[in-house]
Amino acid sequence: MRPLTDNPVTSPEDDSFHFGPYVDVLHAAVEQATPLPLTVGVFGSWGAGKSSFLRLWERRFEAGKTRTIWFNPWKYDRKVEVWAALLHTILAEMEQEETLKEKAVRLAKAATWLSVRAGLGTAAALGTGGVIKREDVDELLQGLSEGDAEQYRQVNRFEADFADAVREFVGADGRLVVFVDDLDRCTPESAMTVLESLKLYLAQAQCVFVLALDVDVLAAIATNKFGEALKGAPAEVASGMAYLDKIVQLPFFLPDVGFDTLREAFRPYVSELADDPFFWELLQRGLGSNPRRLKRYINVFNMALAVARGQLPPGAIDRRYSLQLAVLLIIRTLHRGFYHTLTAEPDSWLTLTRFFEQAQTNATIRQTASLQLPPYLHDVATDSVLERLLTHNGQERLSPPDGPAVRQMISTLRSTAGPADPE
Structure with missing residues (x-):
């Protein structure tokens, strides 16, 4: 008896669901996308093969110069601010470049400071991939009582500084593709903060964010969050789908596997x-x-x-x-x-x-x-x-x-x- 595993497919040779042609179409579209950033939604129901689709797509970038990062938000859910863990995951990769190390650490401290201001406290250190230590967080907390003008300046410039760091990381004509898998497995609050962070902090970078999720789940979460505030507004404005339309510029619905x-x-x-x-x-x-x-x-x-x-x-x-x-x-x-x-x-x-x-x-x-x-x-x-x-x-x-x-x-x-x- 040979059991079936739930591991995602990682190579074209194992693509028994025949996702390959769809990966080709989406890959070609994203390769031509300008200007950046771009957010792609790969939508599919629970168990439909979203992770396999993303892994096959990730392999397509290996032959080129595009750099990729994989982020699993559910690993951080209920432990840290998931949006901060996303930022730190990207910055931890940048830190590996000697010329970018100092800038990455500085940006990581600014991101941690944002987490502290959001009420996360010393738990911020848990999701930083080792870039920020607990003593760094303690130092930031101390700084809050002594005046934090420099931190405010870094936060105000975070979006532009992050975009500069990405440009140096991938080159003037390059792009960074960030795969965010299983976003719909997070708590509703965490999932929403990740979506919002794409607009708040990362809206100038040369990035392609690929979000794998169940569109109905996220639309329901958004509807619950904004429904009361938009009560009385037209349905096309008040719905969760309308909110997702503002986040996702290129939607792709995973084909049904026969x-x-x-x-x-x-x-x-x-x-x-x-x-x-x-x-x-x-x-x-x-x-x-x-x-x-x-x-x-x-x-x-x-x-x-x-x-x-x-x-x-x-x-x-x-x-x-x-x-x-x-x-x-x-x-x-x-x-x-x-x-x-x-x-x-x-x-x-x-x-x-x-x-x-x-x-x-x-x-x-x-x-x-x-x-x-x-x-x-x-x-x-x-x-x-x-x-x-x-x-x-x-x-x-x-x-x-x-x-x-x-x-x-x-x-x-x-x-x-x-x-x-x-x-």
Whole structure:
């Protein structure tokens, strides 16, 4: 059993999702972008492959003179001001250049001072990549009580000084590409401060900022933050999307990865049923085309089958049992309420399947679900997604397991996926 990992793809040879052509298009557009800075939004849902896309794009810059920096904001979330950690990550790279070291340290102190003024205190030192030590922060704090005209001057000039440092770092015609991954994993406040810092402190530099995020998550965060202040304004002004439009000049929505592509990419990792078309039909119907969800599912399914073979007598696990276990794992993943019902009433799978099958040929039965089914199945009687999974109107139908078999499968899943979350 070879588990699938969630590590992002880093080389074109491993681009099983076929992102390459899209990377080419975006790369060509950014290469021609002037004047800078430019902010690019790579938008995609959770688990859609944003990190892989960014890593593939990062490799494209290796052949040229463009310099790149990778920043993971969630590593600093709740520890330091994330926007300050972004600045210090860039400045720490600049510090490696002997001719830039003094300027980078001076700018890092100014950034730390900004953090101190924002109320961060000595915690500012945690996100500076070693450029600023705790004693430096203590010195700045002492300076606040003694007069900080010089610090104010540095802050007022920070944007221009930072732009000068970047120009020296990349050359007069160069550019610095900063990849900001997983921004939507941060707390709402941290994510917003990162976006705002791009406008406040970095708006003159020769930089391309690439933000990987779920646009719906960030739009909701922005709407919550500014909604009350913009109450009564037109929807196109008050929405979070309107705010993001001001930050992101070049939006790019990650292409959907087709299920056929995912099947070919993941087939070598499926220990059993890898060449069974019905198995993949069930996965497509029950889980959709989210790469991360499918990876985790296949890992758990492989483990569950291996455990089941150790629990049951030889020959007890046939194709039907394996498919039933596959469906039960889908139910556990996306239909938690029904899964909890099965733990208490394992015959419910058979009962509900028969109801769905009868209802598909007799509409009256569906209208009288409260009379046809026990009370604990009333809520799921209208779940069309669950109905398609249990009945599957294709060339093949999966017969439901009986109660004892369901209990055995639930025991197996407890050993591999753990107990289901409470309702």
